[in-house]
Amino acid sequence: MNRTVRLYSIVDSPRLDYTLQFINDHPLFAGTQLVRTSDPSSELAYGDASMSSSLFIPVQGYFFQYVSGPWEAECHAHTWQSCTLQAVTAQSTRSDYSPDENVFPFDLFESIFFHISRFEEWYPASQNQEWDMLAESDHLLIKYGLEKIPVVDHLVKALWEFVHKKTFQSQKSTLRITHDIDHYRKFSSRWSILRKLAGFVRHRRPMRKLFPLIRSYWNAQWKNAKDPYDIYSWLLTDLPIDKTIYLFLEGQHPLDPRPPSDQELAYVISQAQQKEYAVGMHPSYADWVDSSRLEKTKKRLEKHTGTQVDQSRQHYLHFHFPKTLHALHRVGIQSDSSLGYNRHVGFRCGTGFPYRLYDFSKERSIPILEYPIAFMDSACLHEAKLQKDNFESIFNNFFQSNEQDACLTVNFHNSFFDEARMRSIAAKELYVALLTKFA
Numbered sequence: 001m002n003r004t005v006r007l008y009s010i011v012d013s014p015r016l017d018y019t020l021q022f023i024n025d026h027p028l029f030a031g032t033q034l035v036r037t038s039d040p041s042s043e044l045a046y047g048d049a050s051m052s053s054s055l056f057i058p059v060q061g062y063f064f065q066y067v068s069g070p071w072e073a074e075c076h077a078h079t080w081q082s083c084t085l086q087a088v089t090a091q092s093t094r095s096d097y098s099p100d101e102n103v104f105p106f107d108l109f110e111s112i113f114f115h116i117s118r119f120e121e122w123y124p125a126s127q128n129q130e131w132d133m134l135a136e137s138d139h140l141l142i143k144y145g146l147e148k149i150p151v152v153d154h155l156v157k158a159l160w161e162f163v164h165k166k167t168f169q170s171q172k173s174t175l176r177i178t179h180d181i182d183h184y185r186k187f188s189s190r191w192s193i194l195r196k197l198a199g200f201v202r203h204r205r206p207m208r209k210l211f212p213l214i215r216s217y218w219n220a221q222w223k224n225a226k227d228p229y230d231i232y233s234w235l236l237t238d239l240p241i242d243k244t245i246y247l248f249l250e251g252q253h254p255l256d257p258r259p260p261s262d263q264e265l266a267y268v269i270s271q272a273q274q275k276e277y278a279v280g281m282h283p284s285y286a287d288w289v290d291s292s293r294l295e296k297t298k299k300r301l302e303k304h305t306g307t308q309v310d311q312s313r314q315h316y317l318h319f320h321f322p323k324t325l326h327a328l329h330r331v332g333i334q335s336d337s338s339l340g341y342n343r344h345v346g347f348r349c350g351t352g353f354p355y356r357l358y359d360f361s362k363e364r365s366i367p368i369l370e371y372p373i374a375f376m377d378s379a380c381l382h383e384a385k386l387q388k389d390n391f392e393s394i395f396n397n398f399f400q401s402n403e404q405d406a407c408l409t410v411n412f413h414n415s416f417f418d419e420a421r422m423r424s425i426a427a428k429e430l431y432v433a434l435l436t437k438f439a
């Protein structure tokens, strides 16, 4: 049943309207709409304690007002009803309202806005960078160890309970499968074993790992076995769920892989299309602010797919606010899926549900739908410090604790499983079990 909740606000800001739109579009808020009115006696007020409404959310007046200069933010846990909620507050603006069933304990709208707008990446408070981006160790959720919890989705659920005065009925989480294809083949020629052996020595890999490498090369070259990265027969799922494959195409940056031949590209596209995957582009590390190069990549992919390409994910998740956002918009990309962590498993935006990104330079949303990554295999391996047991426990704990009320975009590379096998990680088994669990 649909319900409209009238909201009176003393704040008038496009940032508030954007946040309200996000909440109204959120699947965990389905059936309920917040509508702003000019009537101070509306049932929900966003203001101060003097309001005459029956429900009240206090205004912090910080992130909606921010223009420039230094800023501060910290996370504060609030126990509210039976759950723990995370507020984003500035030290100077902490409210001291005592919450009850009609008074929300903190400014939930600004807390949501902080995470989804990527405020801290638009206005980085530190120079600490990795791959030209704010280092993940300086992200607020990482600093507080909250990245494994979809804190924004918890706030949306709490708001639903606050306005409905009843308990939210939990739902099974949604899984969204994606793959980045960086390396089309492990052994691109007879001589590529020499490069692998050089890498083996450079990275000081243990000698016991040498035999499996030579065996897989031998099998692929001389026994007509499939290349170790050609695992599409089981990696690509038949499940009728949302699924996208992102293909690397062009680029010569040192962090880029070898570009595929037309034949290699056509092969993967045909495998993906047979399983009804959407095909997106995976632009070069260097192509993060340059729309003419993005356009070239997009055109090459469209020539192969025969359809318009409107999905994208940056290689290394290399994303600049606002330059990458504007460059993708200029070439007609409608959805991006770059906002995840390279070094951690978890929710960089505080949510895993798709939503429209915010453009601070225009103070409005931009028509690019972001599908935040919740889990990426290589990030899990990094967080696990390359250790099998750590990897498996991070993997299992993350999916167990997010079985309900989450949207989980996961990214598994075709090249990852070979590396996992060398480290004795049962990645294929974990992946197949994950598909079964959420199917």
Ligand SMILES: [Zn+2]
Pocket: 180, 181, 182, 248, 282, 314, 315, 316
């Ligand atoms: Zn990549």
